[in-house]
Amino acid sequence: MPETMYSIKMRASRAGAHISGAERIVPARFVGQVSENLHARALGHPKGIPDSIVVTTTALVADDIIYLPELTVTELPCATPSQARKLVTDLLAEITPHSDTIWNYLETVTGMRGAMLVDAETGHRVEPDMHRGVRASTMDHRSSLNLDARAQPGNKNYVHEARVLAAKVASCPHVVAEICISDDPDYTTGYACVQGRYHRIPHMKAAGTNQGTRVIVIDRSDEHALTEISEYLENQAVIVG
Ligand code: PML
Ligand code: MG
Secondary structure (H helix, E strand, C coil): CCCCEEEEEEEEEECCCEEEEEEEEEEHHHHHHHHHHHHHHHHHHCCCCCEEEEEEEECCCCCHCCEEECCCEEEEECHHHHHHHHHHHHHHHCCCCCCHHHHHHHHHHCCCCEEEECCCCCCCCCCCCCCEEEEECEEEEEEHHHHHHCCCCCCCCCHHHHHHHHHHHCCCEEEEEEEEEECCCCCEEEEEEEECCCEECCCCCCCCCCCEEEEEEEEECCCCCHHHHHHHHHHHHEEEC
């Protein structure tokens, strides 16, 4: 019988405020070690020491998992946040007249566990829970399936994890773009993924600030779009690579 696959999710907070989250999809034999690694990661996060670490482990049905290829990455030269703004708003102009409004969300909203959902046609935020947002989840890179769990580092691999998340978001029905600025104070490289093309952009923000968030731009013309997006992003198991 094939080995059961498990989704393992960690979230860490202090006084109710989100500090960090991470997850894996791994075969049963790696569950113990990966849980330990996720705890270590929660305890070593630059945003502070959590007073709560929740790790949830759930068995997946093998046939329900979707396998996706990695996105092609284009690295854009960029030296300052104001150059980043120009790059991002130009890219967004392909799919919405509200690119300045979206940059404004990116610069002013922070501390959400999930992403904002922005209607491409109106520029309005439409996520059902404006405090939490919609969190893309239940996903991992293919390398987690083969890796010896003892070799898995506890630290975050920003590039790797961002590309898994971006591939899942880009494959979601009704999604046209996603823009990300990290909320980690020392990580200033972000990305804009527009219609499946991932643009990696350095200096999206000044170093040393917790400001950071994700905006997912959607086509809301289908009446079921919001429900389908939330269901797919949060619960559909996806392995990338
Ligand atoms: C995050 O903090 O989770 C966002 C990381 C974005 C990484 C973008 C990149 O380096 O390609
Ligand atoms: Mg973060």
